[in-house]
Amino acid sequence: MTAATPAPTTSNFLRACRGEPVTHTPVWLMRQAGRFQAEYRAIREKVGFLELCKTPELAAEVTVFAVRQLGVDAGIIFADILLVLEPMGLRVTFEKGDGPVIHDPIAGAGDVDRLTGEIEPASLGYVGEAIRAFKRELPTVPLIGFAGAPFTLASYAIEGGGSKQYIATKRLMYEDPGAFSALMERLSTAITRFLTMQIEAGADAVQLFDSWAGALSPSDYRRHVAPHMKRIVSTLPDGVPVITFGTGTGGFLEELAASGADVVGVDWRLDMADAARRLPGVTLQGNLDPVTLFGPVDAMRREVEAILSAARGHRGHVFNLGHGILPGTPVDHVRALVELVHELSAR
Amino acid sequence: MTAATPAPTTSNFLRACRGEPVTHTPVWLMRQAGRFQAEYRAIREKVGFLELCKTPELAAEVTVFAVRQLGVDAGIIFADILLVLEPMGLRVTFEKGDGPVIHDPIAGAGDVDRLTGEIEPASLGYVGEAIRAFKRELPTVPLIGFAGAPFTLASYAIEGGGSKQYIATKRLMYEDPGAFSALMERLSTAITRFLTMQIEAGADAVQLFDSWAGALSPSDYRRHVAPHMKRIVSTLPDGVPVITFGTGTGGFLEELAASGADVVGVDWRLDMADAARRLPGVTLQGNLDPVTLFGPVDAMRREVEAILSAARGHRGHVFNLGHGILPGTPVDHVRALVELVHELSAR
Numbered sequence: 001m002t003a004a005t006p007a008p009t010t011s012n013f014l015r016a017c018r019g020e021p022v023t024h025t026p027v028w029l030m031r032q033a034g035r036f037q038a039e040y041r042a043i044r045e046k047v048g049f050l051e052l053c054k055t056p057e058l059a060a061e062v063t064v065f066a067v068r069q070l071g072v073d074a075g076i077i078f079a080d081i082l083l084v085l086e087p088m089g090l091r092v093t094f095e096k097g098d099g100p101v102i103h104d105p106i107a108g109a110g111d112v113d114r115l116t117g118e119i120e121p122a123s124l125g126y127v128g129e130a131i132r133a134f135k136r137e138l139p140t141v142p143l144i145g146f147a148g149a150p151f152t153l154a155s156y157a158i159e160g161g162g163s164k165q166y167i168a169t170k171r172l173m174y175e176d177p178g179a180f181s182a183l184m185e186r187l188s189t190a191i192t193r194f195l196t197m198q199i200e201a202g203a204d205a206v207q208l209f210d211s212w213a214g215a216l217s218p219s220d221y222r223r224h225v226a227p228h229m230k231r232i233v234s235t236l237p238d239g240v241p242v243i244t245f246g247t248g249t250g251g252f253l254e255e256l257a258a259s260g261a262d263v264v265g266v267d268w269r270l271d272m273a274d275a276a277r278r279l280p281g282v283t284l285q286g287n288l289d290p291v292t293l294f295g296p297v298d299a300m301r302r303e304v305e306a307i308l309s310a311a312r313g314h315r316g317h318v319f320n321l322g323h324g325i326l327p328g329t330p331v332d333h334v335r336a337l338v339e340l341v342h343e344l345s346a347r
Numbered sequence: 348m349t350a351a352t353p354a355p356t357t358s359n360f361l362r363a364c365r366g367e368p369v370t371h372t373p374v375w376l377m378r379q380a381g382r383f384q385a386e387y388r389a390i391r392e393k394v395g396f397l398e399l400c401k402t403p404e405l406a407a408e409v410t411v412f413a414v415r416q417l418g419v420d421a422g423i424i425f426a427d428i429l430l431v432l433e434p435m436g437l438r439v440t441f442e443k444g445d446g447p448v449i450h451d452p453i454a455g456a457g458d459v460d461r462l463t464g465e466i467e468p469a470s471l472g473y474v475g476e477a478i479r480a481f482k483r484e485l486p487t488v489p490l491i492g493f494a495g496a497p498f499t500l501a502s503y504a505i506e507g508g509g510s511k512q513y514i515a516t517k518r519l520m521y522e523d524p525g526a527f528s529a530l531m532e533r534l535s536t537a538i539t540r541f542l543t544m545q546i547e548a549g550a551d552a553v554q555l556f557d558s559w560a561g562a563l564s565p566s567d568y569r570r571h572v573a574p575h576m577k578r579i580v581s582t583l584p585d586g587v588p589v590i591t592f593g594t595g596t597g598g599f600l601e602e603l604a605a606s607g608a609d610v611v612g613v614d615w616r617l618d619m620a621d622a623a624r625r626l627p628g629v630t631l632q633g634n635l636d637p638v639t640l641f642g643p644v645d646a647m648r649r650e651v652e653a654i655l656s657a658a659r660g661h662r663g664h665v666f667n668l669g670h671g672i673l674p675g676t677p678v679d680h681v682r683a684l685v686e687l688v689h690e691l692s693a694r
Binding site for chain 2: 165166167170171173174175214216217218219220248250251252268269270271274289290291292294295296299303306322326328
């Protein structure tokens with residue numbers, strides 16, 4: 001690196017995470033490397049999803065490609081939230097079209113003992129390798145590492161896959177809160193080790209995806225989830241921004257901020273202005289409805305303006321969607337979105 | 348009816364809807380007649396879902412049975428939100444296990460003209476007959492009529508069935524707001540006629556189910572849905588409480604109240620205390636997580652106490668779940684819930 005190369009720490013993305021002034025609102029998009037891209041689909045015709053995650057050169061390649069194609073202000077390493085379950089002791093497979101399957105799911109206290117939280121980070125070393133490969137290719141672009149949050153991982157481990165109602169998960173939570181908490185603790189330990197390894201490999205920020213936290217009532221989240229989130233955030237290395245995100249969490253957004261995270265992601269079901277009023281102390285990330293990208297650019301522009309304007313003057317804003325990019329989204333609309341954010345927010 | 352028979356208008360349910368004092372918090376439960384009951388499943392082994400809806404004696408029977416079995420304070424007539432689409436000009440079938448199918452869905456402006464809002468209420472006369480049969484059997488029990496709200500019906504009419512992302516619905520909304528609004532207007536007219544007929548047949552209150560409104564951003568709800576909701580509520584006969592409800596609407600609950608509804612249903616993703624603070628002028632309905640019914644009664648009791656306590660002193664509270672009763676819910680836990688609400692709220 002020459003002296004002229006801007007280090008990621010001065011990037012708009014990291015400055016926004018820290019609540020510092022920016023020259024434009026930084027933008028990245030959840031699932032910015034994915035099925036909406038012909039180039040990604042071409043790779044996936046040759047390798048399976050898990051194989052892609054576990055082949056560092058390929059994982060780095062799709063991560064780098066998304067940054068170059070879309071012009072976003074940060075990359076997010078290509079991986080999956082369920083990878084950490086393997087070294088913990090669960091077998092995970094991805095069936096075509098059916099989503100993930102977790103074999104021998106957790107049914108009660110006895111099963112929790114089967115799992116270890118004290119994972120060997122080297123068992124997930126391929127993610128670290130991918131991070132290093134990205135950094136070699138794009139040393140000035142901030143890179144986000146990530147992990148699933150403990151509740152979302154617990155729900156997969158208990159339900160054995162995706163779920164609509166989370167009945168088994170909540171039953172364990174209500175019937176045996178001790179066993180549920182023990183499971184959450186082991187998951188939290190493993191997640192912390194995984195994220196720390198990603199940071200050591202070069203991740204400039206980390207995001208905790210609590211994809212299914214929105215299935216919980218605020219009181220259940222406070223009781224059964226919030227303490228574990230706090231523990232993870234406080235145990236991670238200092239100086240690296242932590243982002244928390246879950247859809248449908250508008251009813252207890254304050255709890256996400258109380259975890260100590262620097263940035264809270266907001267889904268599209270909440271006005272950015274409401275989020276800004278409720279969370280003055282954190283940077284906000286979000287929150288365009290991903291389906292807006294299927295409509296005309298004019299309608300999208302109006303929504304982007306409204307979101308930028310609601311976040312103006314706030315502690316910090318990282319533009320994003322309120323959920324991941326959907327398959328079938330027109331690539332040119334995604335690029336138009338990134339340009340719009342840069343253009344409309346230029347200081 | 349003898350003079351000693353209390354008319355429904357003095358019932359705790361209707362008093363709570365109007366914000367008047369009650370002797371205990373009234374409770375009814377969404378989908379209180381349904382697959383969690385062995386008696387309902389036995390009837391459904393003999394008749395299909397649509398046939399059950401369209402046979403007034405049977406529809407009244409399952410409605411009455413739920414009130415008697417559970418001890419709830421109100422009945423809700425057994426029917427389906429999609430019934431109104433038939434006289435409007437769409438063909439609806441229910442495939443076993445696959446949910447509803449709407450044949451020849453709406454793809455654009457031209458298709459909207461195929462639909463009529465000016466439906467003949469007699470075409471849905473079987474719902475009125477079922478209401479009258481319920482009233483003969485249980486004249487002192489308040490009965491709720493209902494309809495799907497226009498956005499939810501529009502999404503079915505456009506997607507051709509259930510949906511996860513509502514891409515086709517939102518595309519029409521963004522690309523051709525005129526056609527979308529014309530569709531919403533026709534739906535609103537038909538819904539108003541349908542509900543008015545139910546009120547004339549004896550319904551004491553009506554609920555608008557906006558099951559999928561939670562897929563929308565607050566700004567899209569305000570722009571594309573709220574005006575139609577206002578029009579429906581203002582056109583309905585005076586003196587009959589109107590309840591609006593949708594899951595995932597915590598980000599724009601104020602808009603549901605702004606429709607002019609007397610009662611706003613709250614899902615379990617929001618603290619009842621927050622809802623009460625935000626909507627001082629309306630009665631609140633809700634909001635126990637339906638999965639709580641799968642857990643131990645002790646854990647349920649704690650949540651019921653918290654909800655009752657948060658709503659105490661509010662303009663009015665009708666206890667309910669935050670969504671419908673799920674198949675597999677233990678019937679004895681549902682009865683325990685109703686007893687708990689009555690016991691813990693007795694003045």
